[in-house]
Amino acid sequence: MNTATLETRAAAAAHEIDAVERIDPQDFYRDYVRANRALLTHGMMCDWPAMKKWSFDFFSQLSLDKQVYLEQDNVMQGDAKYSVRSYAESLRAIIDDDCAGGEKPGYLSVFKIFREFPELEQDVDFSLxxxxxxxxxxxxxxxxxxxxxxxxxxxxxxxxxxxxxxxxVHLVAPCDSKHMYPTNRFDQGTTSSAIDAEKWDEARHPLYRQATVHKIVLHPGDMLFIPRGWWHQVKSLDKSISVSSIGYNVRGLFVDLLSHRVLQWLHDAGLYNAPCTCHIVHNGKRVRRSVAN
Incomplete structure (x- = not known):
């Protein structure tokens, strides 16, 4: 195992996050999942068919006769702004984007990729x-x-x-949660922070300076394990295609996930009206945007 010392903003309290080419599943579970430690791998995806097949042109050729909701800007800390376009138009806009100004294409985020294209599930392997x-x-x-x-x-x-x-990726361990200003903004399965790492306002959120922030750049073929409870902010440096898998153990399934589903039901019914990232006003009605995605 080699250890990659990753850039941190809190240099005086710098930590290290392990980086490996590959890892045995038993070692991964013992040393990282159970220990709640982040891990960067460089070689676990080298045999994935997705690494050879997936591209923007590849996804643009897949047929999906459906409109999708696209994120505009940072919906976690900003307003929940979305645009609605057909799947085909969305991919074409991203392909044609040259970063030369004008309206930016939207972000097809939290996309139910294997529900819409079940044949693609064989292109990845999250069994780790x-x-x-x-x-x-x-x-x-x-x-x-x-x-x-x-x-x-x-x-x-x-x-x-x-x-x-x-x-x-900006990463902050759970031990620094007291510096992260959690909010009551509702987003299914998550807790958001009031801090935007891109626009940090020290006067409003001074404790953030005390957090140890790891900055990691993911390249094609890299896979990052983000344990339960770790704060993370993610920015695309290029046109980007990523896929994630979130797993729940027994406690997470029956305590966290089910209780959150009850809260989601109350929220959808209008009985829990916290600000959220999951609803928009569409054709004059409050609708849950995940219906399309």
Missing amino acids: LSQRQVKSTAAGWIGPAGTVTGYHIDWGDNLLAQVVGRKQ
Whole structure:
């Protein structure tokens, strides 16, 4: 095992995150999942068919006769702004984007990729995590350079696999949660922070300076394990295609996930009206945007 010393903003309290080419599933579970430690791998995806097949042209040729909701800007810390376009138009806009100004294409985020294209599930392998979990959910992330998913924690263990392009990830361990300003903003399966790492306002959020922030750049073929409870903000440095899998153990399934589903039901029914990232006003009605994605 080699250890990659990753850039941290809190240099005086710098930590290290392990980086390996490959890892045995038993070692991974013992040393990282159970220990709640992040891990960067460089070689676990080298045999994935996705690494040879997936591209923006490949996805643009897949047939999906459906409109999708696209994120505009950082919905975790900003307003929940979405646009609605056909799947084909969305992919074409990303392919044609040259970063030369004008309206930026939207971000096809939390895309139910294997529900819409079940044949693609054989192109990836998340068994490193999923074989020890009782439930897992996958999502695709397809978008232009500059997209941001703001600071949040997931209620399950997350494997983020980078297929095309590069992404920068800010990571903060759970021990620094007291410096992260959690909010009551509702987003299914997550807790969001008031902090935007791109636009940090020290006057409003001074404690963030005390957090140890790891900055990791993911390249194609890199996979990052983000344990349950770790804060992370993700920015696309290039046009990017990623896929993630969030896994839940027994406790996570029956305590966290089910209780959150009850809260989601109350929220959808309008009985829990916290600000959220999951609803928009469409044709004069409040609708849950995940219906399309």
